[in-house]
Structures are given as structure tokens and as C-alpha cells.
Amino acid sequence: MRMEFDSGSLAATEEFLNRNYTAMQIGNATKGPIRTHITRDVVGKVSLDRLDLGFDMRYDADPLGKICLCGVETGSIEEDYLDENVTDVFEPGEVGILTPPHLPYSGVIHQARYTITMFEPHELTRVASVENPGTMPVALTGHRPVSVAAGRRLNSAIAHVRQMATEYDDEVPPLVASAATQYLAAVVLGAFPNTADAVSVVADRTDAHPATVRRAVAFMESRIREDIAVADVAAAAYVTVRALQLAFRRHLDTTPMEYLRRMRLCGAHEELLASTADGGATVGSIAAAWGFGHPGRFAAWYRQLYGQAPGTTLAA
Structure with a gap:
């Protein structure tokens, strides 16, 4: 509002x-x-x-x-x-x-x-690759973007989130709002000098084992409809963000957030199958409930995974 x-x-x-x-x-x-x-x-x-x-x-x-x-x-x-x-x-x-x-x-x-x-400010820490998410606050150390290109990217990100605010008649769905916040915080970290520091690469590689993936997947499954960031998943798996990303790339050939997106696409697919247009369900409302704020991107991801448009699934 x-x-x-x-x-x-x-x-x-x-x-x-x-x-x-x-x-x-x-x-x-x-x-x-x-x-x-x-x-x-x-x-x-x-x-x-x-x-x-x-x-x-x-x-x-x-x-x-x-x-x-x-x-x-x-x-x-x-x-x-x-x-x-x-x-x-x-x-x-x-x-x-x-x-x-x-x-x-x-x-x-x-x-x-x-x-x-x-x-x-804590949103910066949520998306930063720090060893102990939530315990090592990340701070910006400069007030100007690091480059002209970084400033342009930041302006584009702000404009994108601002447009999102106008695309909903009522409150923006929580998962969509969460994704927008994380996106904006990530762009800010990339645009300004900050205190985020990489941790030991050797330790990260040691932690990138299958048990890390299992703990992370279990955490994501239990909170699939909640506001979670990659730092939250890493904390639940007892590893750094970098180790988590290495583990998913090594064992599943994907990233943690891509895996979470696929899980949410699956949830949206099941809801589309169980709903009817006559009952008032729409592709947009179901997509938004599962954290997809951009209908076009949702449709493209859905078609790539299920081989048809989400509207076709709903109609069937």
C-alpha cells in the first residue's frame, strides 16, 4: 500500500x-x-x-x-x-x-x-559468504559504488524492485518480497566496498561432502514455503556458504538456490494440478505463492522442467 x-x-x-x-x-x-x-x-x-x-x-x-x-x-x-x-x-x-x-x-x-x-543492515550478512552467517555482521566501507558499471547495475536493481511494488494490487507475496530483498542486498554488496571476506578455501573443499548436501536439502524441504537465504541453508548444514556451493556443484551439478527453485517449481506444479481455473486459481497467484514474482520467468522455468506452459497444466 x-x-x-x-x-x-x-x-x-x-x-x-x-x-x-x-x-x-x-x-x-x-x-x-x-x-x-x-x-x-x-x-x-x-x-x-x-x-x-x-x-x-x-x-x-x-x-x-x-x-x-x-x-x-x-x-x-x-x-x-x-x-x-x-x-x-x-x-x-x-x-x-x-x-x-x-x-x-x-x-x-x-x-x-x-x-x-x-x-x-543484517540483510547484507544473510547473502554474504561469511564463515558464520548471522554472527559476523557485514558492513559497507564506502559510500560510492566501486565503478560506473556497478552504479548502473545498482540503479537497475532498485528500479526492478520498485516496479515490483506496483505490479501487485495488495501486499507483495512474502517469498517474492524475500527474493527481491536478497537480490537487492546482493547487488549492494557487489556495488560497494565492504568487509565480507573469503574464508579458508581448503576448509571449504573439505566440508563439500555428501552429508553437507543431505543436511541442506532436508533444511530446504522443511522450510520450502519460508523466507530462507543461502546463508540460512549454510548455517543449517554447519558449513560456510562457499563450502555449500562447492558441495552442490560437486554432487548435484547445480547451486543451492537453483535446487531450491526447482523444489518450489515442483510445489507449484502440484498445486496447478490440484487446482482449477473455475475455482478461482490463476497461474499468477500460484506462482507468487511459491515465490515467483515474475510470471514470464516462472513460465519459462516451468516449461523447461515440465515441457508445457503452466496454464496448460491448470486447464487440464
Whole structure:
């Protein structure tokens, strides 16, 4: 469900920002008229905001506690980075981290239209290849993408998740939202310098044995309709993410997430067989319930596995 705010009052704008972001004080740096328009869409635990400020807003804010991606469309944003002791300016087309989650932040937004995409920092750890998922938090160590190409990929990922928010009349199905969150977190890790570090390759190869696969498959089968990431599967199998991936590649010639996708395709197939269009079932609703947010990709994967379109299975 979309949230929308529109105001010509500085006090009302400050109150809204305090209620929906963090405690902050704002001011009008140009003394001109105030114009604020903000919308928010949500995909699972990812919030997707678009802000349009028709004045120069100076701000001093408490720590946000979230990964905050900022993409500028028009105008510019001047941000002070206390951990780096620098002031940086984001121009149209640029994307970056607005503030580290644990630090206060300040700056000036110069009559800008921009987007803010936020999610919990622990999502980075969930998708990172660390030895003990959940116990070694991954942090970003820079606020700019490592390359122009990385910035483009990040902008595309944000746009894809944002489009997903508009494709559902109601709340995005949990498994679809989870996949979108993991996808976004993975792209963020690839775009920014971070503390994720590879662990011992020798130990990973030693752990890549059939028992690892058996534990992982049992875990996935027991939680097939739940929000699980590759780091969760690795933790359940008592190995690193890299060892898990090596084990699946060595013994099943696939990846853990590809195997999970096949399991969910099987579940969707069984539900399609047991349902009827006359009973109100649709391919889209069944696909979404099993975590497939893109109907076209679901149909392609389904056809590849079962040799026919999912609609044909439902009709039969």
C-alpha cells in the first residue's frame, strides 16, 4: 500500500520526516516557499521512497539504523560523512549510500527529486559468504559504488524492485518480497566496498561432502514455503556458504538456490494440478505463492522442467 505526503509547511515536513525516518531537525536554506511531496511503496522489508523537495533543505539527523541508498534524479544532495571526514555531492544519475547506519548525518538537499531505498543492515550478512552467517555482521566501507558499471547495475536493481511494488494490487507475496530483498542486498554488496571476506578455501573443499548436501536439502524441504537465504541453508548444514556451493556443484551439478527453485517449481506444479481455473486459481497467484514474482520467468522455468506452459497444466 502506498503512503503519500504533500505539504507546504516546514514544520509538517519535519514532523513527517521524524515519524518515518529518524529524529532530525530541518531548515530552509534559501528562505523561499516550502514544497514537499513524498511517496513510499514497500516490498517486504524494503521501503522505496521518492521525494520531491522544492526548496533547499538543511538537515541534522540521528543515526538511521538502515542501509540507505540514495539516487538523485534532479537537483543535488550535499552530504557530510563523519566517518570519512568528507563532504560529497550527488548529482543527477548518481547513486550512493546516504549515511552509514550507525552514525548521525547532516547536509543540504538542493531542490532535488530523488529516491531513497532502505533495508535492514543484517540483510547484507544473510547473502554474504561469511564463515558464520548471522554472527559476523557485514558492513559497507564506502559510500560510492566501486565503478560506473556497478552504479548502473545498482540503479537497475532498485528500479526492478520498485516496479515490483506496483505490479501487485495488495501486499507483495512474502517469498517474492524475500527474493527481491536478497537480490537487492546482493547487488549492494557487489556495488560497494565492504568487509565480507573469503574464508579458508581448503576448509571449504573439505566440508563439500555428501552429508553437507543431505543436511541442506532436508533444511530446504522443511522450510520450502519460508523466507530462507543461502546463508540460512549454510548455517543449517554447519558449513560456510562457499563450502555449500562447492558441495552442490560437486554432487548435484547445480547451486543451492537453483535446487531450491526447482523444489518450489515442483510445489507449484502440484498445486496447478490440484487446482482449477473455475475455482478461482490463476497461474499468477500460484506462482507468487511459491515465490515467483515474475510470471514470464516462472513460465519459462516451468516449461523447461515440465515441457508445457503452466496454464496448460491448470486447464487440464
